[in-house]
Amino acid sequence: MRLPLGLTAAFIFGSSSLAAQQPAPMTARDSALHVLNRLAYGPRPGEIDSVARIGVTRWIDAQVGAALPEPALDAAERQFDLLRISPSELAKRAVEMEKQRREAKKMATGTGDDDQRRKGARGPDDPRRLAEQFQELAATRAVLAENQLREVMIDFWTNHFNVVLTKGADRYLLPGYIETTIRPHAMGKFSDLLVAVAHSPAMLFYLDNVRSVAPGSEPPALTRARMRRFQNPRVDSMRAKLPTGINENYAREILELHTLGVDGGYTQQDVINTAQILTGWSMERPEKGVGFEFHDWAHDPGEKLVLGVRFPSGHGEDEGERLLRMLADNPATMHHVSAKLCARFVSDQPSDGCVDDAVRAWQQSKGDIRKILLAIFRSPDFWAPSGVGHKFKTPLEFVVSSARAVGAIPDTAPILAQTVARLGQPLFMQASPAGYPEAQGEWANSGALLDRMNVATALASGRLGSLMPRLDLLAPGVMLPADLVSAISARLFANGLSAHSVEVITREAGDPPPGTDARAYAIGLALGGPEFQRQ
Amino acid sequence: MPISRRIFVKAGALALVSFGADPVFLDRAAWGMTRPSGRGGKGPILVCLFQRGAVDGLSMVVPHGEDAYYAERPRIAIPRNQVVDLDGHFGLHPALAALKPLWSNGSLAAIHAIGSPDSTRSHFDAQDYMESGTPGVKSTSDGWLNRYCQHQQEHTSTPFRSVAFGPELPRILSGSSPALAINDLQAFGIRGGGGARDRLTRAFEALYQDQATDLVASSAAEGFEAARMLRSVDPGHYQPANGANYPKGKFSKSMQQIAQLIRADVGVEIAFADVGGWDTHVNQGNGDGQLAGRLTEFGGALAAFATDLGDRMADVIVLTMSEFGRTVKENGSSGTDHGHATAMLVMGGPVHGGRMLGRWPGLAPEARFEGRDVAVTTDFRDLFSELLTRHLGATDLAGVFPGFVVSPSRFPGAVR
Numbered sequence: 035m036r037l038p039l040g041l042t043a044a045f046i047f048g049s050s051s052l053a054a055q056q057p058a059p060m061t062a063r064d065s066a067l068h069v070l071n072r073l074a075y076g077p078r079p080g081e082i083d084s085v086a087r088i089g090v091t092r093w094i095d096a097q098v099g100a101a102l103p104e105p106a107l108d109a110a111e112r113q114f115d116l117l118r119i120s121p122s123e124l125a126k127r128a129v130e131m132e133k134q135r136r137e138a139k140k141m142a143t144g145t146g147d148d149d150q151r152r153k154g155a156r157g158p159d160d161p162r163r164l165a166e167q168f169q170e171l172a173a174t175r176a177v178l179a180e181n182q183l184r185e186v187m188i189d190f191w192t193n194h195f196n197v198v199l200t201k202g203a204d205r206y207l208l209p210g211y212i213e214t215t216i217r218p219h220a221m222g223k224f225s226d227l228l229v230a231v232a233h234s235p236a237m238l239f240y241l242d243n244v245r246s247v248a249p250g251s252e253p254p255a256l257t258r259a260r261m262r263r264f265q266n267p268r269v270d271s272m273r274a275k276l277p278t279g280i281n282e283n284y285a286r287e288i289l290e291l292h293t294l295g296v297d298g299g300y301t302q303q304d305v306i307n308t309a310q311i312l313t314g315w316s317m318e319r320p321e322k323g324v325g326f327e328f329h330d331w332a333h334d335p336g337e338k339l340v341l342g343v344r345f346p347s348g349h350g351e352d353e354g355e356r357l358l359r360m361l362a363d364n365p366a367t368m369h370h371v372s373a374k375l376c377a378r379f380v381s382d383q384p385s386d387g388c389v390d391d392a393v394r395a396w397q398q399s400k401g402d403i404r405k406i407l408l409a410i411f412r413s414p415d416f417w418a419p420s421g422v423g424h425k426f427k428t429p430l431e432f433v434v435s436s437a438r439a440v441g442a443i444p445d446t447a448p449i450l451a452q453t454v455a456r457l458g459q460p461l462f463m464q465a466s467p468a469g470y471p472e473a474q475g476e477w478a479n480s481g482a483l484l485d486r487m488n489v490a491t492a493l494a495s496g497r498l499g500s501l502m503p504r505l506d507l508l509a510p511g512v513m514l515p516a517d518l519v520s521a522i523s524a525r526l527f528a529n530g531l532s533a534h535s536v537e538v539i540t541r542e543a544g545d546p547p548p549g550t551d552a553r554a555y556a557i558g559l560a561l562g563g564p565e566f567q568r569q
Numbered sequence: 570m571p572i573s574r575r576i577f578v579k580a581g582a583l584a585l586v587s588f589g590a591d592p593v594f595l596d597r598a599a600w601g602m603t604r605p606s607g608r609g610g611k612g613p614i615l616v617c618l619f620q621r622g623a624v625d626g627l628s629m630v631v632p633h634g635e636d637a638y639y640a641e642r643p644r645i646a647i648p649r650n651q652v653v654d655l656d657g658h659f660g661l662h663p664a665l666a667a668l669k670p671l672w673s674n675g676s677l678a679a680i681h682a683i684g685s686p687d688s689t690r691s692h693f694d695a696q697d698y699m700e701s702g703t704p705g706v707k708s709t710s711d712g713w714l715n716r717y718c719q720h721q722q723e724h725t726s727t728p729f730r731s732v733a734f735g736p737e738l739p740r741i742l743s744g745s746s747p748a749l750a751i752n753d754l755q756a757f758g759i760r761g762g763g764g765a766r767d768r769l770t771r772a773f774e775a776l777y778q779d780q781a782t783d784l785v786a787s788s789a790a791e792g793f794e795a796a797r798m799l800r801s802v803d804p805g806h807y808q809p810a811n812g813a814n815y816p817k818g819k820f821s822k823s824m825q826q827i828a829q830l831i832r833a834d835v836g837v838e839i840a841f842a843d844v845g846g847w848d849t850h851v852n853q854g855n856g857d858g859q860l861a862g863r864l865t866e867f868g869g870a871l872a873a874f875a876t877d878l879g880d881r882m883a884d885v886i887v888l889t890m891s892e893f894g895r896t897v898k899e900n901g902s903s904g905t906d907h908g909h910a911t912a913m914l915v916m917g918g919p920v921h922g923g924r925m926l927g928r929w930p931g932l933a934p935e936a937r938f939e940g941r942d943v944a945v946t947t948d949f950r951d952l953f954s955e956l957l958t959r960h961l962g963a964t965d966l967a968g969v970f971p972g973f974v975v976s977p978s979r980f981p982g983a984v985r
Contacts, residue, residue, distance in 0.1 A: 242850045242851055242902065245850075245851055245901065245902040246901070246902075247901060249901070277900075277901040277902045278901035279900060279901030280901065281850060281851075281900060281901065281902055281904075281906070282906055282907070283850050283906070286690070286691065286907075290691050290693070291693075296689075296691060296693070296694055302690070302939075426785065457736070458736030458737050458752070459736075465621075465622070465845055465848075466621075466692065466693065467692075468692075468693045474784065474785075475738075475743050475784070476737055476738075476743075477737065478784050478785050478788050479736075479737060479738040479749070479750035479788055480728075480749055480750065480788045480789065480790075480791040480792030480795060481736075481749065481750045481751045481752055481757055481792060481795075482736055482737070482750065482752070483785065483788050483789050483792055484757070484758055484759055484773075484789070484792040484793070484796065485752075485756075487759055487769070487773045488759060488760050491761070491769060532779060534776075534778075534779035535776055535779070538772065538775045538776050539772075539776070542772045547761075547764060547765045547768040547769075548764070550765065559772055559773065559776060562773060562776075563773070563776040563777070564776060564777050564779075564783075564785055564786060564789075567785055568785075
């Protein structure tokens with residue numbers, strides 16, 4: 035599969051007719067910037083040159099291989115206590131905290147819930163502190179990882195299989211979901227990822243599958259209690275808290291969002307039957323360890339029909355896995371997920387050609403995510419000059435690419451995640467199971483755009499929390515305004531700053547506001563300017 | 570790119586020419602204050618609130634006269650003795666008690682069994698249809714409130730004509746007509762100590778000036794213009810009027826900031842805010858609990874808004890909407906699943922209130938949609954078109970709701 039090295043990307047990837055339409059073919063540095071923008075979270079200082087030197091094709095292969103050593107990331111991860119706590123330990127602590135909170139609330143009279151919470155000290159186990167750490171960890175990894183494409187894909191799948199941090203037990207289930215479900219499967223097979231997600235307590239809780247049971251079913255504990263003492267009031271109160279039937283929520287989102295897509299040709303009856311097949315897919319109680327648990331007693335053993343395929347009666351957990359693998363292989367799924375991948379990597383409205391290339395690779399590789407990605411990166415659409423540098427960055431992409439651009443090394447202070455949240459994309463907080471949108475129209479609004487400019491100037495001048503820019507990496511020492519701007523344009527834009535921007539920033543850098551460093555001022559304007567909002 | 574957006578961009582560029590002093594801005598502020606009189610003297614305003622997640626219309630506006638409501642919801646029905654009765658058959662959820670005085674003075678109406686002709690039970694699709702205004706058609710690229718602005722262009726000279734509170738511009742206001750998304754009035758605009766703010770603003774404005782046909786550039790131009798106007802409004806020092814007491818919460822804060830903008834006379838015609846937390850699949854609660862908690866902030870904020878605006882409510886209609894309703898029958902988790910029709914509220918001086926609107930189909934199994942959900946007897950576009958024509962004065966809705974024949978005979982009668 036490896037392509038010859040040493041040629042410019044446009045020459046390798048573009049067909050001859052496409053090349054004929056291009057007024058100025060992309061240079062090696064242009065191609066390097068393009069892949070750094072799309073497969074990664076933008077260039078760090080000097081990286082456009084290093085990727086151009088290695089060769090874009092080889093760099094893509096290494097990114098798809100996702101096996102580069104990660105010294106900086108490993109060191110940063112060691113700073114996050116969160117990663118040293120097992121999911122079950124996290125759950126135990128959260129349950130304990132919740133119990134204490136409830137008791138404190140019972141004891142307090144006359145004070146509102148909010149007052150109580152505000153008064154409480156924020157110890158290391160405080161759920162809000164853990165949530166902040168968890169959000170910051172995601173942004174930190176995006177800044178520091180050498181395997182950038184893998185981080186981009188982890189963000190993609192986290193969004194595709196969205197779970198919200200604010201819903202009940204997901205406060206403590208989400209870290210385990212990212213570490214053990216999303217991250218290990220992000221570059222594997224789609225079917226394995228789909229099955230892993232369905233086994234994750236975080237998703238089963240988020241979309242209420244833990245509450246979906248066959249009508250008339252009863253947990254063994256209740257049966258035992260009932261046997262022991264007929265009509266015990268405790269039995270009644272137990273029963274009142276228990277679910278009594280199926281819940282369609284997860285089943286619907288599997289079909290609509292995770293696999294087939296909303297036009298994927300399923301019916302309301304398919305939703306109901308999918309829910310029946312997944313009855314019993316649940317989780318351990320938090321005090322027992324929060325792992326996946328199949329509840330045989332809750333499973334509907336009857337025959338079901340989904341998309342015209344018969345699932346005979348008498349089966350248990352196995353029929354769920356069979357259904358998921360069947361859905362993963364459905365052409366509608368291939369098309370739906372490929373179109374989303376193309377929207378992420380190529381353009382908000384991807385062409386049929388790109389999607390078809392991805393679907394073909396999906397069919398040939400049986401859903402191998404790496405092969406699908408390679409097909410997209412080799413698609414002529416990925417390299418079409420009309421698209422290069424035109425995709426609007428999401429708030430996460432803007433913040434992470436800004437931090438990378440100035441060579442900032444994040445610590446564990448939650449500044450990156452807070453900034454992303456302020457710009458409209460709080461991580462793991464999107465309530466809709468559809469995740470965050472990708473299209474420019476959803477993000478390019480005036481208020482948030484002005485705030486990006488604030489973030490850019492704050493970061494460049496060292497006022498964005500503890501995030502320190504290393505401006506020397508972009509523009510060493512004292513320079514004339516024109517040289518300063520041309521260094522910025524070379525190192526962050528492959529000389530792609532427009533003549534107008536060069537003129538404005540040069541003029542401004544020649545006469546910075548009193549007390550402002552010309553270099554920081556110029557870099558702030560470049561990061562907040564129109565070119566850097568795109569990739 | 571359609572024309573109306575260009576008009577605004579030009580206006581923004583014009584403002585740039587007169588940079589430093591604010592003559593253009595002052596002109597506009599003056600224009601805002603002396604607008605030709607509407608009903609209450611200052612021109613009509615429509616505030617749209619989207620209850621995202623599908624509110625349970627049946628427990629928001631409770632058909633307490635229906636035995637079926639109680640039979641189908643043994644665990645989560647609102648007990649009859651807790652319902653705030655409206656007309657002997659319907660009543661408000663007790664958490665909405667703050668709205669009862671508005672019903673009594675004739676400025677609040679409720680409409681039941683309203684919804685989409687499309688049967689989807691996907692949040693995503695149903696919200697999309699309610700915002701695009703074209704149920705069943707996904708290819709529509711803009712929202713119906715934006716299309717209204719495209720077709721009625723006399724307001725294009727103020728960036729506050731249509732404002733959405735929240736970090737993102739919602740689908741309903743997306744499109745070629747300029748609209749503003751504001752997360753927080755106070756924090757809006759370029760920041761920087763001392764004179765740095767003006768310098769930075771000028772520099773960034775110049776940077777974005779070059780690409781005048783581009784969405785990013787036009788959004789930036791709108792932002793700079795709005796920031797200039799806001800500086801004179803001084804949103805940091807807002808005192809609600811008439812002793813209005815806004816509850817805590819994100820939605821409540823949006824309502825307060827909408828009131829603030831309306832009282833500042835910056836030319837708001839359409840305001841929009843989201844309010845979430847309605848997807849009550851599990852443990853919905855009855856008079857207390859999850860739904861009650863959300864309705865408490867919701868009702869409290871609406872009541873405070875009406876109090877705050879006082880006489881200005883003569884110009885204002887507040888419309889609540891939600892993508893669909895929820896199942897008549899409670900589910901196995903003491904919650905409700907995705908249904909079909911829901912209830913909406915219409916509040917304000919111009920409202921023909923104190924009564925239920927629409928046709929109630931009842932909850933009998935044979936009257937339900939697909940045997941399980943409240944049937945839709947009013948297409949949401951009938952109510953939306955009534956508000957656009959009879960409140961905002963729109964004259965041509967063919968382009969606002971394409972493929973839909975607007976007929977005053979089907980208007981639910983929300984506007985006096």
